[in-house]
Amino acid sequence: MKAIVVRGPFRYGMEEIPVREPGPGEVLIRIEAVGLCGTDYGILSNEMQYYKTGQAKLPIVPGHEWAGCVEKVGPGVKEFQVGDQVTGECTVRCGFCSYCQEGRPHLCENRTETGVMNRDGGYAQYITFPAASLHRVSGISMDWAALVEPAGIAMQAVKRADIKPEDNVLVIGPGPIGLLAAQIAKKICGAKCVIISGTRDERLVRAAAYTDAAVNIRKEHLKEVVLKKTGGHGIDAVVVAAGTSGVFRDCENVMAPGGRISICGFFDSAKADCNWDFISTNSIDIRGSLGSPNVWPFVISCIESGRLDVENIISHRMTLESTEDFQRAVDMMQNRTDDACKIILYPNGVKHEPKCN
């Protein structure tokens, strides 16, 4: 099969590699759609945290937002059949360590992360994957099914911010995760007021349907907008979906006492300057948010029922047949050309029908 293989910093390309037969408990899936993510660039450059710490080894096939059709099931697999439409979790847990036993599989000591850490991902024609981390989806397109993963990341970040209907919420960073988090905060948590902030108008406009304000911080004064929209109260919960050093200054300017900050963005080693007195004197909770543990069935039901609109973040759909195809998509994401937001790639040809076969 054809797959994008990363062998070193900026050393990657499409290669012909063998399809691995599904072993006991595994399923072979033909990949029909895969979403390009900022994290992928960190893997291509080897700048992502896991590669710096040595937790992740090369080579790897990246791609952690994927969906496809079951082609073959391994011995002992009863839950899935050939022809099922599926998507798989990024985190593949061991199931035995103390974190797994406590229901925190995203912190599993022996975990792999699909397309990210020590497990091949979705920029390939096929993936061989454990049934225990696989989910069936139905009635939605392959593109949407591929976006269950980022929607899960956003869902977990919102959960960590403990967003309730009486809350005023600020989402910092209108990338795909931030846009999804704002949408979840408004439409699923029912938050009273949801504001998103960033620097790119073409992304902020995507949030118009589900936010009370979208603030370009280069043109507008965030604090003024927040005070006006929240009747002078300020923000109760912040979701940080951007990794820039100024985020804590924004938090300090707009947060109400007792607020929560949930961080799911990667800072790529940038040191954020933070006023710790503001944190203590206002009893602010700061929480890191990793992965999407235990949210998959709920996220899938939200997308299948239309409560969550993942089409909102898709900007481009492209084939993935060569290194050049892949590079074109990566360049587009990195150079932010053509208002790129979420780019969907098709390793087996463009396909929009929701069904397998």
Ligand SMILES: [Zn+2]
């Ligand atoms: Zn991602």
Ligand SMILES: [Zn+2]
């Ligand atoms: Zn474990």
